[in-house]
Amino acid sequence: MSDRNDLIINFLQRHGWGQAERKPLADDASFRRYERLTRAGEKAILMDAPPEFEDVRPFVAIARHLQKYGLAAPEIYAEDIENGFLLLADMGDALFAAVIAADLAQEKPLYGLALEGLIHLHKIPLPDNVPPYDEALLLTELALFVDWYMPSLDGKILSAANRDDFLKLWQNILPLVTGGPVCLTLRDYHAENLMLRDGQTGLARLGLLDFQDAVIGHSAYDLVSLLQDARRDVSPALEQDMLDRYIGETEQNQQDFRRIYAILGAQRNAKIIGIFTRLYLRDGKASYLDKIPRVWALLERDLMHPALAPIKQWIDRHIPPETRAGSFTPKPFMPQKAMILAAGLGQRMRPLSAACPKPLITVAGKAFLSYSLDGLCAAGVRDVVVNIHYLADQMTEYTRSYYDHRLTITLSDERAALMDSGGGVKKALPLLGEGAFLLLNSDMIWRDGSRPMLHRMQAAWRSDDMDILMLLIPRDGAFGFDGAGDYHRAADGRLRARGADSNADYIYGGIMMMTNKSFDHTPNGPFSLRMQFDRAEKKGRLYGIIHDGDWYHVGTPDARDALEGIFTTCRGD
Template structure:
């Protein structure tokens, strides 16, 4: 049965050997890192070939639990796991009497929200998805620890995914971490993905950057260009290096392969400036110190790279700011069902925002990290001064109104910042800037803060609805009331009446 099924498959995507159990577990982790909801992985091989060893390692990697009990589903046929990223069904079809019985196990329903790992897939024959990844495991000689793996699929994307995860393991090997464990870390609202790379000496963070030729849909790449989002990982190397040279805490680069979009970074931990689910005022004040330290200095518009060449920062132009704000029209306004977005409405919106931006044309400009809020501000317990804040998610830094990052922090999209705390932090920033930067324009900063806050909130309202509706991540809708509350607060500031009146048509 197994041989008949394999003859129907295309040529092998990959053939490789593992010399022992440890290498088999690492290979399983490599496959686990590329799985997504809807995937089916079929493990084929004789009794004792190593299917259970591979399956157990893969499931534990997805669960991020090395001690997770993974019983064989030989008798139950299906063992289900509720995992952090998606559910997983582990099936063993050895005792399946008729191929049609696979339908009674509810595989199609399982794949709506999760993935499936199937041992003895030959027993279900043509009733399995045609685009599954098949992994044939065999022992080429009598050495019980040595195994051969042949990967097959009719789906081209599997070839790309397998190649990518093997490139990652090769990169780690060249960096001296070839035997380190890999665990998914983040990648929810971004095209980038992050892994935790751990061995006996500690943890590091691996950034995987897929923005290579063909790696990003053309419409996404066009938007990235329009709003000046970084298109390769050189930005991470350049921005991080310059911040560190200025005494700020950005993660050190351990190794990098810019051509393949791989960067191995120092791990600054997981603790943010939010504690017990609430903003920690003292930690936010340290974050304000970081901004004041940055904004009292002059920053370059290009940075020399260690391997040669220069990375030029893009301007946070009016066109980019308006394009970002237009996500509000593209996604949030249709969600309300109150107004139809036509060419006239879009023209009015863009003109209104151009006028608002013209009003702050003389605002202080400098480096804008762009996502200066709690998820990206890592608390460094035991450090001192501004070193207590670790800065991540730096790649999209641009040159623009510095008030943007202040608004990003004081009106944090991921946690509730009350009026009292916002005012306290705002006043602390202004006091510091008046001390550190002679001639600081308090009134000009106030205007820029209002406009940048409104722009950022407008953009985020569109992004959160897009994440929910286009990307299937409805949890982001829970943040909308917070952002709308912030918007109401900003519109009560001086000089915001025109924007307030125009936005009113979507709020009532």
């Protein structure tokens, strides 16, 4: 039963809701999906969280913790952790945002109720096994601003120096917010995630909906989330009124708390601008773009605090004020096409490849091919060509039913004749279009280092100087490789093949950028990409960028088993 709707029907039938009427509810910015179920006058909510993208266990754990300490999270009627389904109590439709839109007089009392909820939340014991909102996580979120929003302004990835400057400025500021008292922080505590519960009194009127990303952080963060809302305007007067009330009732130091509030406000709003840009470029969701000017206005207010003067100066140097105020359509900054070489016979992987194409062999429960597809999509590359030959029907079925709807996967069929690496790419050129494209082997897995690896490659690509830009792996740190190395690298990144030398410092990591011009004057039948490598080297147009993250070559069953052990240990199984 591979179809997800069949899995849903099975789940609902097991728990007595198989005959219920199902009505979709509004999507959110994640991969989760919700349906309202109705049967004989009863109602419930189905949460559908595909396990490839979401883990429902944090939601379950935090919901029960909140309920234990007197806060109204949805009751969980049934759960299927493995498949990502929850059956929840229906808390109604009275979202704070909707109630206020219908009657503005409700705004101040509802925000007061939300504030009471925060004050209560910040007094309860901390749950176990919840990650800290530490400097590393705060910086990872801030990187979304420079990795997604900044490049989308002009279609060019920010230089490593400018990116590092931005994050180093934040590193100097964030210790002000990470060293004090902490509390459970829900992270998305705002008017579209808070529910007014009918028929309840006191704090029981407040329903909490979205908390699966909870962390242990500073109490000011959720206050920022509530009062600097990306989705609706909260007047400065109401914001200050609620802020004064919180500071007074929790006996905070006025000056210190307002400084931290401004810092976390700037961090959150910069992150949101990056997230909304990524939702458009990576996920195809355009509905969040018109919210960016509001978030920019909030960010500019936060940046007026003296503690954030260095950040304000950096932003003023790099982003003109007129760019921030209006709506915009983000410009793609990554190659729009990629190809994965997946047609080979996988001889060295036998016996595992005797009845399964090598790209579909799994490690840690996931096919080799899926690691590459997911990595491309995560970087914003959504149009992928995959060539097929050996056990092609299995490859066709796998790609046809691939779980990530954001990707467009096109097959280049080599069933009639295996074209080798170079011939395979040349055959697929009509599918790859004009301009630079990414080319990946299907038997390696990478982990990003200091920034997304594919973004680093795009930042390093210079079409005027390069025919090919390779990902290089330091020979001594390459998992699954014990050879003498492939290339020497000059200071400017230019490559020279090892040739007759006894060894070289770097190996080719199975990922490159190139253009269709590299295939001019090449054979029409099978040939190796070695031809393109040698040509580019002779012209001085073969370059390489050194990978700064983990990298694994999986060429044999032994290598696959060793990597299985590494991944399983890291995952904590």
